Amino acid sequence: MPAIKDLTGLQFGRWTVIRRDVDRVKGRPRWLCRCNCGNEGVVPAQALVAGKSKSCGCYNSELRRAICLKRATHGQSDSSLHVAWVNMIQRCHNPKASGFRKYGGKGIKVCQRWRNSFIAFRDDLGDKPAPHHTIDRIDPRGDYEPGNVRWLDMQGQQNNRTNNRLIAFQGRTMTLQQWARATGLHREVIATRLDKLGWSVEKALTKQADKTAGRFRPKIATTAD
Numbered sequence: 001m002p003a004i005k006d007l008t009g010l011q012f013g014r015w016t017v018i019r020r021d022v023d024r025v026k027g028r029p030r031w032l033c034r035c036n037c038g039n040e041g042v043v044p045a046q047a048l049v050a051g052k053s054k055s056c057g058c059y060n061s062e063l064r065r066a067i068c069l070k071r072a073t074h075g076q077s078d079s080s081l082h083v084a085w086v087n088m089i090q091r092c093h094n095p096k097a098s099g100f101r102k103y104g105g106k107g108i109k110v111c112q113r114w115r116n117s118f119i120a121f122r123d124d125l126g127d128k129p130a131p132h133h134t135i136d137r138i139d140p141r142g143d144y145e146p147g148n149v150r151w152l153d154m155q156g157q158q159n160n161r162t163n164n165r166l167i168a169f170q171g172r173t174m175t176l177q178q179w180a181r182a183t184g185l186h187r188e189v190i191a192t193r194l195d196k197l198g199w200s201v202e203k204a205l206t207k208q209a210d211k212t213a214g215r216f217r218p219k220i221a222t223t224a225d
Contacts, residue, residue, distance in 0.1 A: 004029050007045065013054025015043060081127055084135055085118050088144055108137075111145035125149060167194075169201050185209055 007017040008031075015033040021042050022030060029045045035056040047053040091099035092110050114121040124146045125135075136152035137144065167179055167190075180187040183205050193204035 004045075007031050007048065012048040013051070014059060015041075015048065015053065015055065017048070080131060081122060082118060084128075085114070085121050088135055089115055092144065108141075109143045111143060113146070114144060125151070167201060167205075169205055179205055 004020075006020070008019055010017050012033075014036040016036075018032045018034055018040070020029065021032050022028075030042050031045060031048060032040065033043050033048070034040050035058060037056065037058045039056040039058070041056050043053045087099075089110050090097040091103040092108055093104055093115070094100060095104065097104075114124070129151050133151040135144070136150055138148050138150060142148045166173055166175055169179070174182070176187050176190060179185075180190060183190070185205070186209070189209050190204050193199040193207070194201070199207070
């Protein structure tokens with residue numbers, strides 16, 4: 001019979017071998033071990049040497065708890081806030097997402113703090129003021145990060161588009177869309193007057209328009225006053 005290797009004092013995983021024991025039924029060598037957590041147990045030599053037993057079970061319990069904590073629900077998985085967070089990450093970092101071309105495709109990213117944690121996103125931005133509010137970047141060319149993101153309703157989102165021009169008139173500076181609402185003119189009429197007809201801002205915003213074939217058309221479409 002080959003000599004049995006003495007494992008006394010050796011450490012295997014979280015086990016520290018105290019002394020030898022013997023399986024009373026099969027006569028196989030076993031060892032009394034103490035786990036780092038303080039529990040003791042008798043472990044077969046083969047399980048120790050092969051790495052099949054690394055602790056009294058506390059390691060697996062701690063691992064399961066860690067996984068559960070990582071996956072723990074925050075109670076808002078079905079909320080519109082969580083959906084907004086998921087969609088934000090998808091359009092910036094998933095090339096297969098429908099909106100990726102306009103966001104991630106243009107280099108717009110979600111900061112690591114928010115990308116890694118919904119809780120951090122929620123704590124920084126807060127809950128939606130109302131269900132119809134959506135995420136808006138203050139600088140449309142900037143990333144989704146603290147200081148550049150706010151909740152905004154749809155009208156505010158439209159006004160903050162990168163292609164929405166600002167027009168100053170009578171001490172007020174508003175977007176083309178806002179001036180269209182204020183004057184009752186179609187935004188295309190105002191844009192045509194300014195860009196194609198060369199009208200002054202005053203005339204473009206104050207000259208009334210006719211409705212022809214369902215479209216707004218300026219009464220005078222040739223030269224400026």
